[in-house]
Amino acid sequence: MEIYRIRELSFAFPQQETAALSAIDLSIRGGEFIALCGQSGCGKSTLLRHLKTVLTPHGSRSGEVLFRGRPLQEADQRTQAADIGFVFQSPDNQLVTDKVWHELAFGLESLGCDQRTIRLRVAEMASFFGIQSWFHKRVTELSGGQKQLLNLASIMVMQPSVLILDEPTSQLDPIAAADFLETVSKLNRELGTTVIMSEHRLEEVLPIADRLIVLDGGAVHADGPPAQAGGLLRSLRHPMFASMPAPMQIHAGVAGEGEGPLTVKAGRQWLSGWVEGTRSVSGRECLADQAPAEWSMSAEGRTAAAGAGAEAAAEAKAAANVSAATAAMAKRPAVIQFRDVWFRYDKVGDDTIKDLSLDIREGQFYCIVGGNGAGKTTALSLISGILRPYRGKVLVQGVNPARRGSGPVAVQGGLGALPQNPAALFVKKTVELDLYEMLSGTPLSPQEKRRKVDAVIRLAELERLLLRHPYDLSGGEQQRAALAKVLLLEPKILLLDEPTKGLDSSFKAKLGSLLRRLHEEGMTIVLVSHDIEFCAKYGEECAMFFDGSVMTSKPAKSFFAGNSFYTTAANRMARHIWSDAVTAEEVIELCRSSMTEAGV
Helix, strand or coil: CEEEEEEEEEEECCCCCCCCEEEEEEEEECCCEEEEEECCCCCHHHHHHCCCHHHCCCCEEEEEEEECCEEHHHCCHHHHHHHEEEECCCHHHCCCCCEHHHHHHHHHHHCCCCHHHHHHHHHHHHHHCCCHHHCCCEHHHCCHHHHHHHHHHHHHCCCCCEEEEECCCCCCCHHHHHHHHHHHHHHHHHHCCEEEEECCCCCCCHHHCCEEEEEECCEEEEEECHHHHHHHHHHCCCHHHHHCCHHHHHHHHHCCCCCCCCCHHHHHHHHHHHHHHHHHHCCCCCECCECCHHHHCCHHHHHHCCCCHHHHHHHHHHHHHHHHHHHHHHCCCEEEEEEEEEECCCCCCCCCEEEEEEEEECCCEEEEEECCCCCHHHHHHHHHCCCCCCEEEEEECCECHHHHCCCCCCCCCCEEEECCCHHHHCCCCCHHHHHHHCCCCCCCCHHHHHHHHHHHHHHHCCHHHCCCCHHHCCHHHHHHHHHHHHHCCCCCEEEEECCCCCCCHHHHHHHHHHHHHHHHCCCEEEEECCCHHHHHHHCCEEEEEECCEEEEEEEHHHHHHCCCCCCCHHHHHHCCCCCCCCCHHHHHHHHHHHHHHHCC
8 A cells, every 4th residue: 555655746945945855756565665775965864744734844845746646744743743753863952841741741742642541551662672671770871872762762652554764763772772672673573553764874774674775966867676766876886786685786886797695694795605705716725614724814913824825924014003103192292181080960970071081182083883882972061061070180281171171172282173063053044154153253254254164165065055054954965064163163173973963984984084184184083983884984993982981992893793782784695704894895806815815
């Protein structure tokens, strides 16, 4: 049964010449699981908001959206509220009450359900989503990931037939994201709930989706089973292919033809077979399920192995460079220091930060990963001076940051901070005015301000967004605009809380290159992120937060090569052959080197 029918839907925001949506024509059947992807600003969020009238943005619109065979606007608000669930990109935009239990009950209360029904459904959802341990907490005490889980539970308690999710895993750690998606998949499989989900992180989504729809410039560019749609993107050399799962990218980079694997399991099987075939061609025996010792050794093992040849020499040189860089970094002064720091949000509550001692050195690119609620964002707030510890000491360049002043963005004493919610930085009616507002207190001339603003506009690719209201931007566009504001004052220390949230693979690569360049120029960067691939590719040092403190800190490559879950899909796929290969690019390069050595 067709649940949505979208016919020639076009839409443009006020005073915008370029359409956000252009002649969208789609049919969505009941019970389907649809993944929606595309570059930042391609129209994903705008399209999803057209599927519920109360969320439809203001602007010029043509075409129609049918729900269960009738125009969507003919469905009354109560029906839409109960039947069409919507989980926003930013969890704070959806929370309306003060306590977790009340948030779960709020929707049912609004629908006029009796107390017995409310109690039963709330208890059922709290148990299903594992919310019991924080059932009585204040909503403000929850991490971003916990808030997103609460939003989903608050929607599902009303038993909708359609669940629309706008990048729901953007604030979840890898383990929580996998659990969240498994929950959504279970709702789809066992309850028949239609799921329409926009996502940039597709590693876990595509294997459970029935269809992948790719938007480009407000139009449908690909629509089909995930493997087929991914193959089409590859054949078209479309930039969105860089967002496809690592196994598919590695297959394309090595084999070049055929339908690539979607999952790590399928990728491991293909890679083992490929290794066996390559070794057979070169006249050497190789079992697919038991690769030779020299293929599975760590970098140190291969260096010491006899006959390792050029590959071992190159890796030994790389290891020596890393060791030299680590030794040089240890000699630099610590610009951020935690000394036996304890912090709690409530005087009678649990500690969020527990006996934290940490040094971040000048010019370091320091990444922090860990589970939701582990204390990562709290640590950034302590560095920026927004929060103060009740025991211990935090120093930034030798000074207590709380004495420098604080706010959503602080650039005192060379410290700049991008918060988890970028909308907190916007105070003007247009993006352009917001950028100039950042320089309003500086002694720069109008010409100098123009030059600096033009530079960050080009850097963040904001040219076509300057006249838009910041709140009308997509999540990824808001991230870019907020980062541009922070960079305008050229901080020496940059704090980034989930900067890749909402960014497509293309701009994520540009952001990574920008941060790498700033790091090479001497900027100290502290990045909190759930984006494992980004940290592995661009980070220098990586720390694991657990239970309010740092459990371990290592150079990024060795950190991710040794983990089971906090690692990349590429490493999980190839570690049985190359244990220290972390990125898809590294696996592809090792495969090509092996082909060269084998004479293939």
